[in-house]
Amino acid sequence: MRLGRMTNPSLLAREFADTGRMDSQPIIDMHTHMGPFYGTYLPEASLETMIETMDREHIELILSAPHSALFDPVGGNREIRAAMAQYPDRVLGYYVVNPHYDHDLERDLAEFDSVGGYIGFKVLPDYHKYPLTGERYRRIYEFANERGLLLLSHTWGHSPYNPPQMIAELSREYGNMTFLLGHSAPGETDYAIGLAKAQPNVYLELCDTGRLSGMIGKMVREAGAEKVLFGTDFPWYDPHYMLGSVLFSGIGDEEIRHIVYYNAKRLLGR
Amino acid sequence: MRLIDSSCAIGYKTVNYEVVNHENFLVREKVKQARDAGELLAELDFCGIDGAVVSHQTMADVDPDYGNRFVMEEVAKAPDRLYPTWTILPPVTEAQYAPERLFPAMKASGVKMLRAYPERNRYMLSRVGMGELLGEIEAARIPLYLSPSEGWPMIYEVLKEYPNLTVILYNYGLWSHSRFTFPLFRAYGNVYIESGDMQTAGEIKEICGKFGSERILFGSDFPSNAIGGPLAALLGSGIGREELANIASLNLERLWSEVKL
Secondary structure, eight states: OOOOOOOOOOOOHHHHHEEEEEEESSSEEEEEEOOOOBBBTTTTTTHHHHHHHHHHHHHHEEOOOOHHHHHOOTTHHHHHHHHHHHOOOEEEEEEETTOOOOHHHHHHHHHHTOOOOOOOEEEEEEHHOOOOOGGGGGGHHHHHHHHHHHEEEETTOOOOOOOOHHHHHHHHHTSSSSEEETTOOOOOOOHHHHHHHOOTTTEEEEEEEGSSSHHHEEEEEEEGGGGOOOOOBBBBBBHHHHHHHHSSOOOOHHHHHIIIHHHHHHHHHH | OOOOOEEEEOOOOSSSEEEETTTTTTEOOOOOOSSSSHHHHHHHHHHHHOOOEEEHHHHTTTTHHHHHHHHHHHHHTSSTTTEEEEEOTTTTTOOOGGGHHHHHHHHHHHEEEEEEHHHHOOOSSSHHHHHHHHHHHHHTTEEEOOTTTOOOOHHHHHHHHHHTTOOEEOOOOOSHHHHHHHHHHHHHEEEEETTOOOOOOTTTHHHHHHHHHGGGOOOOOBBTSHHHHHHHHTTTTTOOOHHHHIIIIHHHHHHHHHHHO
16 A cells, blocks of 8 residues: 555555565564463464464564463473474474473473474463562573573563563573563563663563554664564464554664564574 | 544643553553644654544543543644544533534534543443433434443443444454454444554454454554554555555545534
């Protein structure tokens, strides 16, 4: 659709507006899930449908933690292993830790390095009602720190379980890990932005918060484009929605490319 | 094909800003707002949007009368691109909202759409609370903007009493609303949804397939959302050109043409 009035100088935005797709730049989505979720209806939640959407929207790669892994302590983490095996070039996985159960943890950690596609851990303290700095997470932090893995944690401002201040504490203690501030701590994004700017191993992640008017511009101005990662909660949310938030945020095309792709490439060593 | 944003606000909120994350769940964050019409027009131009339906933040934060005056001041700066909405109150207390006074004032000011904030203004949006106005709004086919930010029962109840009421749902939060909205689309022919919070993957295409593209109005709910997100979700939704044109502006223009003042 030709947007005749558009004053946004971004060529990537123009390309998207004209064609409904960003052909010239692939995308890596650092925060995705998979499968149905109790609280909301997701018409495109199956793996096959997600792959179709990825093809349509030029998403090269997703990093995923299926809903089953987030909420089923027994069957969890099977779904992502199957997905990574089926689509090794399109799906990488976070191993999800539920701090209330450790019955399979040592077995899974022993297998971790031999499972193709794991890039780190996903934790969900607000939902699991257990603090990010709690002792039960120590084992995976040590494991991840030894290997230089990623930790994607749900973060939320003023939360008793996963406020950004806890990421600050952990990121100083575990300097070889990379911490992704899932959602960038809505309600305390100013703190999150300051932390990402100051702490080399902490990154902002756009899911949810990136939609807010002016937010992406502020993140880039204050923390730098190299500290902002594209994430969407896909299949909850259509990656195009967040892409539009980036394309029309007023930042330059080079900064856009870093956010949607090159920062992730660098972190993944690909 | 024109693009009209069916939901933008001008002015500064008292508190910048309470964002509905999902219904009944607010996040307080600082967002980039538009102080006046000029700043909103700059946002619209940046995104290539031709026009916008606007409210004024003071409608909810100060008083409906106060905000209704301010929105007219701002719209007057660009009447070819900005389209006003007014906020209503129960005529039993504020007589100026009785239809025999409100409708001529709307006609004189070029206002074709209304909004209601029953929780904020502390009244019941119901036949008992303000039936003398709601029945006339329904008959005149005046679109009424309603947000389920405080929950869905109020919206279900008012539609049960006024099944032909033209309602535009907006500011409904991030989590998919389909289990609430699809039954309303099925039961009531005049229920529409503004697309600002419509983030769920595949949702636009699915609503078009199940209920028709006529039920969606492009909108951003700026400044709660940046305009670029909903814009890209629409342009990249994979729907046909005719459906895209309906959502972009034709549905809104059709609703305006049906208003009888």
